[in-house]
Amino acid sequence: MIFYGDDSPIAALATPPGQGALAVIRTSGKNAIELLADHFSAPQKLKAAAGNTVVYGWMLGKNRVRLDEALVSVYRAPKSYTGEDGADISCHGGYAVVQAALETLHEAGFRDALPGEFTFRAFMNGKLDLTRAESVMEIVSAKTGKAHAGAVRRLSGDLESEIRAIKEKLVRVLAGVELFLDYSEDEFMEVGADERSGMLPERELAREVLADLRELAASFRIEKLYQEGALVVIAGRPNAGKSSLFNRLVKEDRALVAESPGTTRDWLEAWIAVEGIPVRLADTAGIWDSSDAVEKAGIKRGIELIKYADVVLYIVDATVGLAGEDAQFLCSGDIEGKPLIMVWNKSDAAPEMPELPADLPAGVERVSAKTGVGVLSLTARIAEALAGRNAGAERGDRIGVASARQKALIDRAVEQVADALNMADKGETLDIIAPSLREAVDCLGEITGEVSTADILEVMFGSFCVGK
Ligand SMILES: Nc1nc2c(ncn2[C@@H]2O[C@H](COP(=O)(O)OP(=O)(O)OP(=O)(O)O)[C@@H](O)[C@H]2O)c(=O)[nH]1
Numbered sequence: 001m002i003f004y005g006d007d008s009p010i011a012a013l014a015t016p017p018g019q020g021a022l023a024v025i026r027t028s029g030k031n032a033i034e035l036l037a038d039h040f041s042a043p044q045k046l047k048a049a050a051g052n053t054v055v056y057g058w059m060l061g062k063n064r065v066r067l068d069e070a071l072v073s074v075y076r077a078p079k080s081y082t083g084e085d086g087a088d089i090s091c092h093g094g095y096a097v098v099q100a101a102l103e104t105l106h107e108a109g110f111r112d113a114l115p116g117e118f119t120f121r122a123f124m125n126g127k128l129d130l131t132r133a134e135s136v137m138e139i140v141s142a143k144t145g146k147a148h149a150g151a152v153r154r155l156s157g158d159l160e161s162e163i164r165a166i167k168e169k170l171v172r173v174l175a176g177v178e179l180f181l182d183y184s185e186d187e188f189m190e191v192g193a194d195e196r197s198g199m200l201p202e203r204e205l206a207r208e209v210l211a212d213l214r215e216l217a218a219s220f221r222i223e224k225l226y227q228e229g230a231l232v233v234i235a236g237r238p239n240a241g242k243s244s245l246f247n248r249l250v251k252e253d254r255a256l257v258a259e260s261p262g263t264t265r266d267w268l269e270a271w272i273a274v275e276g277i278p279v280r281l282a283d284t285a286g287i288w289d290s291s292d293a294v295e296k297a298g299i300k301r302g303i304e305l306i307k308y309a310d311v312v313l314y315i316v317d318a319t320v321g322l323a324g325e326d327a328q329f330l331c332s333g334d335i336e337g338k339p340l341i342m343v344w345n346k347s348d349a350a351p352e353m354p355e356l357p358a359d360l361p362a363g364v365e366r367v368s369a370k371t372g373v374g375v376l377s378l379t380a381r382i383a384e385a386l387a388g389r390n391a392g393a394e395r396g397d398r399i400g401v402a403s404a405r406q407k408a409l410i411d412r413a414v415e416q417v418a419d420a421l422n423m424a425d426k427g428e429t430l431d432i433i434a435p436s437l438r439e440a441v442d443c444l445g446e447i448t449g450e451v452s453t454a455d456i457l458e459v460m461f462g463s464f465c466v467g468k
């Protein structure tokens with residue numbers, strides 16, 4: 001079994017497998033450049049190459065058979081992504097070419113890189129802290145400009161500096177406590193018992209730290225929304241124009257649209273961006289009391305999906321008006337507690353909107369999927385509904401927390417600092433309070449990776465893609 005943490009030469013395809021103009025195979029580790037040179041048409045040139053230079057030549061297979069023309073970018077320790085010697089091989093992007101090049105590298109002594117192993121080495125060699133290492137994956141998976149911008153700021157170290165600043169404050173609180181505990185017994189006894197109990201030097205600073213940490217923890221909801229996105233489900237009676245609206249929002253003729261009701265059976269989905277939020281939009285089968293077994297199954301699946309929705313768009317056909325089934329659905333338990341937007345569709349064909357019952361649980365957006373009128377206002381409303389679920393999580397200019405690992409550690413630190421303050425309020429002595437503060441400091445250290453265990457690192461980097 002191979003573990004992270006050695007410096008053996010590793011190689012992996014860093015670009016997606018498949019046909020493309022180019023593929024990049026990444027290598028790093030001990031003697032990486034020398035090993036590669038043995039399977040390269042210009043070995044001396046490669047061995048002598050300075051860091052951050054590019055060497056042209058051919059990758060060679062068994063019996064020095066030419067495999068492909070390549071440009072090799074040479075990196076020398078410590079000035080490389082991993083902090084080790086390494087080279088990126090740019091060759092042509094094809095299955096067979098890449099396969100042959102990787103086989104050659106195996107023969108040369110490289111092993112396959114584990115997921116995230118390049119970034120793991122970068123972390124171990126002090127090239128980046130854990131918040132920045134995590135942001136590398138965020139950049140790779142960002143679906144919208146806003147998600148990407150947040151990840152770039154974390155990669156630039158904005159979150160790292162913020163965590164370090166909070167930690168510094170907390171260390172000042174702890175240092176005050178430790179200093180007091182370090183007093184010799186005699187000196188300590190000079191302070192009266194009343195003064196000793198509940199005495200927490202820098203109590204105000206501790207409160208400030210608690211507020212900072214709580215704000216950071218709350219930011220996770222909104223960052224998660226931008227990173228992972230939300231599910232928006234389109235529901236409604238057959239023929240209401242759900243698929244037409246879906247196509248309009250996706251800006252593509254994805255779903256079948258027909259005059260006859262019961263056109264959509266299996267639900268289908270597509271990713272769209274709604275004011276920077278990645279949204280997985282789903283079109284479902286029209287809900288009604290169907291006797292057709294297949295249609296029934298489709299309706300059931302659609303209703304199941306609504307359970308996972310962050311926002312439901314309920315489409316009503318304006319040319320029909322609010323039917324009994326609509327009112328029944330809108331007031332049913334299926335959507336209880338979910339943000340719901342009622343969409344009065346086909347407004348082009350039925351310009352008048354009747355007075356609607358006051359007890360409907362949703363506001364109404366008038367749109368025409370056919371002409372596009374009202375769709376902009378609808379998307380603004382969707383963004384509002386999604387952000388509304390995360391009210392109070394925005395931090396203005398300041399960057400938030402994007403990984404569940406970081407969030408869990410901040411929650412633990414919040415708990416410990418809150419405990420310490422409570423104990424101080426209750427008049428506990430400093431020796432009782434100190435362990436909570438120490439644990440909180442460790443939690444913050446774990447976020448950036450100053451404090452880390454091999455297990456945590458393996459789990460974290462194991463979720464990366466290979467070649468990263
Ligand atoms: N005039 C007008 N017709 C529309 C509009 N939206 C949809 N339609 C028409 O309504 C019919 C049904 O549209 P679909 O989008 O297939 O409706 P659906 O809700 O997906 O229907 P099912 O999949 O059967 O549940 C089609 O003939 C569309 O052209 C609209 O905004 N205005």
Ligand SMILES: [Mg+2]
Nearest residue numbers: 242243263264
């Ligand atoms: Mg449909």
